[in-house]
Amino acid sequence: MTETAIPKPLPEADETSGPFFEGAMEGRLMLMRCSDCGTWRLPSRQHCDACLSPNFTWEQASGRGTVRTFGIMHQRYHPGFQNPYNVTIVELEEGPRLPTNMVGIADEQIRVDMPVVVEFEPHEDVALPKFRPA
Numbered sequence: 001m002t003e004t005a006i007p008k009p010l011p012e013a014d015e016t017s018g019p020f021f022e023g024a025m026e027g028r029l030m031l032m033r034c035s036d037c038g039t040w041r042l043p044s045r046q047h048c049d050a051c052l053s054p055n056f057t058w059e060q061a062s063g064r065g066t067v068r069t070f071g072i073m074h075q076r077y078h079p080g081f082q083n084p085y086n087v088t089i090v091e092l093e094e095g096p097r098l099p100t101n102m103v104g105i106a107d108e109q110i111r112v113d114m115p116v117v118v119e120f121e122p123h124e125d126v127a128l129p130k131f132r133p134a
C-alpha cells in the first residue's frame with residue numbers, strides 16, 4: 001500500500017501578523033518593536049513585555065541568533081511530519097525567542113549556544129523562518 005503524502009499544516013497570516021509573513025516572503029525577518037522603549041517582540045503580542053505599551057512599529061531583525069534550547073521529536077503528532085525532526089528555540093539578537101526548526105545540520109549536531117542565521121523555507125503562499133548554523 002502506498003502512503004498518500006499529506007502536507008504539513010502551514011500558518012496563515014491574519015490582520016495583526018500580516019507584515020511578518022509579507023516580510024518572510026521577501027526574505028526579511030520582521031518583528032514588532034515597542035515605540036516607547038525599543039523592546040522587540042514576536043508577532044502578534046498586543047503589549048510590550050517590558051513597559052506594557054501597545055504602541056509598536058514593524059522593523060527588520062538581523063536574522064542572527066543563538067540556539068537557546070531544542071528537542072528532537074520522535075512522536076508523530078501529524079501525518080505531514082516525518083520523524084524525527086527538531087524543534088528549536090532560537091534567541092534572536094534582538095531578544096525574542098522564536099520557536100523554529102534547524103536546517104542544514106543533522107539533529108545530533110545541534111548544540112545550545114550555537115550561532116545561527118535565518119533562512120526562509122518557501123511554500124506556496126507562505127515562507128517560514130528556519131535557522132542554519134552561522
Ligand SMILES: [Zn+2]
Nearest residue numbers: 034037048051
Ligand atoms: Zn516597551
